[in-house]
Amino acid sequence: MQTTTIIYFFGAILFSLGVSWLLYFYKSKELKKIDYFLFSLRAISTFLLLLLLINPKIEKIETENEKPTLALLIDNSKSIKYFKEVENVEKLVSEIHKDNSLNKKFTIDNFTFGEHLKVLDSLTFLENETNISKTIKDLNELNKDKIAPIFLITDGNQTIGEDYEYLNSKQPIYPIVIGDTAKYVDVKITQLNVNKYSYIKNKFPVEAILNYEGIKKVNTLFSIFYKGKVVFKKEISFSADNNFKTVNANLTSTKEGLQYYSATLRKIDNEKNITNNKRNFSVEVIDEQTKVLILSSILHPDLGLLKKSIESNKQRSVDVFLINKFKKNINDYQLVVLYQLNNKFNKIASVLKQNNSNYLIISGTNTDWSFTNKLKLGFRKNAINQTENYGAIYNDRFLTFLQEDIGFSNYPPLKDKFGEIIFSKKHETLLYQNINGVQTKQPLLSTFDINNQKSAVLFGEGIWKWRSNSFLSSNSFEEFDKFIGSLVQFLASNKKRDRLEVNSDNIYPANSTINISAFYTDKNYQFDSRASLEIAITNKESKVVTKFPFSLVNNSYQVELENLLSGEYSFRVSVLDQKIEKFGRFKISNDHIEEHFTNANVEKLHKLAIKSGGKLFYINQLNDLTKELLENETYYTIQKSKLKQQTLIDWKWLLFIIIILFSSEWFIRKYYGKI
Known part of the structure; x- marks a missing residue:
């Protein structure tokens, strides 16, 4: 008991006696026997009331023995049933539970696993996936403050998750191998890598990882089928030293929608398991070809350049028309390029504005700026009948879409009418004008994105020279076509986010x-x-x-x-x-992925055991495993001491006694007329 509590205890006695003395003896002229009795009642009840408030406690040291934990981890996947080992596993688990020596030394915790770690309820062997690595990690986290070796009862065949062979386990692992340990010749498709989506009429890659288990040289055929027809095949040779192959195929997507394929390996002689010779996969084929319309008031080399550059991406098609010969529906196009605007574009401009369509305007020496300014497109140019050459200056603060500087400043200048450009709407400028070596803040190429309508304006003709210059400097049109592609992709996209x-x-x-x-x-x-x-x-x-x-x-x-x-x-x-x-x-x-295995994976389980500080055993070696655990001195019982504070009083009974005493005192005083 603490010193403070003792002081409170004696203080409560003195206080109780003092209060009772003042009540019954102080200034009392004649004392009767009943006064002494009432004095005692009041002193005791007051003391007990104070004692209830003090609530004295004593400290007590308790010791307890904590046995090490033995985590019994049982593979509950379908592969156990496939190997016909259900009875053997159930018998093994029963023997472990009945072993008195193990139960005396360890606290046995029972778990099963498939895709996830679970507390053992019943063994069904119906789990469709096996994730050994995640299961061991979860178990290590659960027993992180304990001595808890792991009994891992499994065939070692994992279908998902990280490779457990390289796992760092905090606890020693003792695998008990289940299943056929004999090795059979086997070829299998270990993995298929394929993109989830492909565009129609485009080629999409398929990567197949193939494995062979055996010692002789064998030949097989790898094939890919689509609707029962072979779309790819390749002869494959394996040997003991050359037991791994990667096959790459490029398939053409010809039909829109979700398309299913199957990849197969031809069976080899004496192959026991052919389930793993086949894998199915699918590809979502998307038909999202962007249609671009170019309307012009004149014939110009820029028109052919734009068509070639845009169609360098096979997902885009371009139609070019003179404005007075266009008869099609403009709504069939995702982007309209208006080249050298004049009053012949009046009707088209009205339709674009009404439909909120996306467009690109390219001006030049034949542009009617008086007509263009009347359209109120968010910009105007106070042009005069004098032309000027405009070089390009790249703006590295342009944020509308990602575009690197591909050497714009080295490209030949574009030609347009001279005049000041004034914007009336929010815009972003990718290229500024360079006039005779003088950098200006006047735009050469700007973009708009207002009310879900995207547009852009290029102030100058002669862009065909840019593509030619790009080829001369890099021996390829790729950089320039990528720039045009980025601009078209931004302008042609009307995609809204789905809720x-x-x-x-x-x-x-x-x-x-x-x-x-x-x-x-x-x-x-x-x-x-x-x-x-x-x-x-x-x-x-x-x-x-x-x-x-x-x-x-x-x-x-x-x-x-x-x-x-x-x-x-x-x-x-x-x-x-x-x-x-x-x-x-x-x-x-x-x-059924769990049926892809021909034997237990002894090699990986052995490496896991060695790396974790454990040891591998087979199903008929339970006695050896039990002996190993019982004789291992690192698995010891820990004696823990705990300091506990114990209350000296039962407050319910004490409160009852206090009420009885105060009540008795009141009734006696009432009876003797002292109230």
Whole structure:
């Protein structure tokens, strides 16, 4: 008990006696026996009341023994069932739990894993993915302040995650190898790398990583199929020393939409597992060709230059017309180039303004500035009938789109009518005018982006000379065409941000958990957590529609779909009570990734054990493993001492006694007429 508490204790006694003495003995002329009794009641009750407030405590040292933890980590994936090791694993786990010597030395914690670490509930061996590295990391974090060696019961075949072979584990790992340890000849597609999207009529790359397990020289055929037809094939040779190949293929996307492909390796002699000889993949083919219209009042070399430069990107097409011969619908084009404006453009200018269309204006010696100024395009030029040559000065503060200086100052000057340019709308200038070596703040090329309408103006003709000069200096048109491409891409883009964005893959392995996420914003494009989202899944073959609600997880909406049959599906994500929807589709293949393995990965498990300070054992070596753990002196019981403060009084009973004493005193005083 602390010294302060003792002082309070004696102070409470003196205070209680003093208060009682003042009440019953002070200035009392005649004392009766009942006064002494009442004095005692008051002194005791007052003392107990103060004692309740003081609440005295004593310090007590308690010791407890903390056994080391043995983390039993069991592979619950389908590969265990595929290797027909279910009974052996269940028997092994049962023997570990029944081992009295292990239970006496260790506290055994039971976990399973597939894609994630879980506390053992039951062994189902139905997990579709195996992530050994993440599981061990999570377990290390869970037992970071403990002595906790890990029993890892697994075949060592990981389907997702970082390579566990190089994992740094804080705890020693003792793998118990499950599955067939014999090595069979096998060729397999280890990995396929392919872009998720491709443009129509463009080539897209496919990279296949192929492996061989065996000692003899073998030949096989790698093929890629599209709708049952071979679109790529290559003969592959393997040997014991040359057991790794990377194959690159360039396929042409010919049809718009989600296209499915399959890559295969031809079976070799005595190959036991051919499941891993096939991989499916998909590519979303997009038809987003930009159509550009060039309208001119005159014939000029710039027109051919612009067409060639813009069409250097196959996703863009250009139509060139003289203004008086144009009869098509202007709405068919994403960008209109108006070359040398005059009054013949009056009707076209009205349509562009009415439709809020994007445009590029190029002026020159034949431009009618009187007409152009009347259009009120956000700029005007007080031109005179005298021409001037304008060189280019690059503005490194231009922020509308990323454009490097490609040597603009070295390009030949452009020609236009002389005059001051005045802007009436917000603009950004990429190039300024250089007149006879004098740098000015007058624009040569400026851009506008107002009310979702994008436009630009180039004050000068003769840009064909720029492309020629670019080729002379770099032996390529690439730099200049990239500059024109960036300008066209900015001007031709009308894409608005969608309030609902959905993220999903195009193809999933059989029986896998399908994760689809969605991001929904309000009208100010701020994430809106108040919405209710729903996904409707339609099986294309059976036409069965199933609906699932999204769950709010941090700053996104998530849904997990399980137990869907193999086949093609379409889906619609809807924001309830809003007319906002997104559509997509995916395919569930017949490919079970856990069946791709022919044997247990003993090599990697052995390296993991050595690196972590553990040791590898086989399923029939449980006794050896038990002996190893029991004799290892680094796994010891820790005795911990804890200083605990224990209350000396039970406040409920003490309060009850105080009430009884004060009540008794009051009734006695009332009875004897002292109140």
